[in-house]
Amino acid sequence: MKAEETGEKTSVASRPRRRRIRVARTATVLGVLAVYVVGVVLSTGLGSLSAFGIGDIAAVCPVGALETMIAGRIVLPLPLIAIVLAVLAAVCFGRAFCSWVCPVPLTRKLVTNKRERDAFAADRKKGRLLSKRGWPGLGRNGTSALGVLGVALATTLVFGFPVFCLVCPIGLAFATLFALVRLAMFNELVVDLVVFPALIVFELVVLRKWCATLCPVGAFLGLFARFNRTLVPTIDEEKCLATATGTACDACHAACSSDIDLVRDAGTGALHDCTKCHECADHCPASAITFPWRRPKASAVADEPDRTPLSS
């Protein structure tokens, strides 16, 4: 049931707040892109999310770092540091990177229309996107994404170079931006301007649920996000309409792009798939969801997807 259908006053008061969080998310992503563009224009060499740094202080994305070392069959200090930093970030902030830094969700909004997003939501409701079964301890979405991560690393081992980096939508988004900047600055018309956006459209429109179920970077972060205890969405059972009054409210689940059902065991996402986007809280008609600095011990939601439903 959508929030509006619960009969509660959702939204006049909460709309400005919802807008604020969305604007803040968009602003951080645009800020990352702006830093990249400035870096290209001024040739600072700052790089993108796939590979960035200044001078000797450099880092690459954790999956790229793993692939680099596997391809070279060597342990390198900088990629290793990049991996450790990514692990620490995942433990401290879960998969917040996916909602607050990564340009892919914003890119998806640009390349899909409302009809496609509605069709996806309908498929999700009918359970067509993914089996609800997952490997024990990995979650349902995590199972498929970790499969893609395994394939990315295995192909690197076989072919001797980071194959996945060629098709990673994060890298493609920055590569497209790079080509656009070169077009604007030097009138350079290159084939990248067609090929990269076409690959992005294929991955985000045809494969549809890239971020939650296929992205190996998200899968890597999700592995360590299960140890995250800060800013975890937490339900106040006394306020939640479903737990307090038995109302068939599903607004938080319906709003979650990771298909996490915080109340019942009905989503394909596990809690460690949470990207801290705040959409669930912003759609809750009872303001029952908060993001405490420290997750309470007796949290309403267990980490694993085979959690016991709170209510039926």
Ligand code: SF4
């Ligand atoms: S549970 Fe809430 S904060 Fe987490 S991904 Fe889903 S909608 Fe976003």
Ligand code: SF4
């Ligand atoms: S937390 Fe409870 S009241 Fe709020 S949207 Fe979810 S099910 Fe509805």
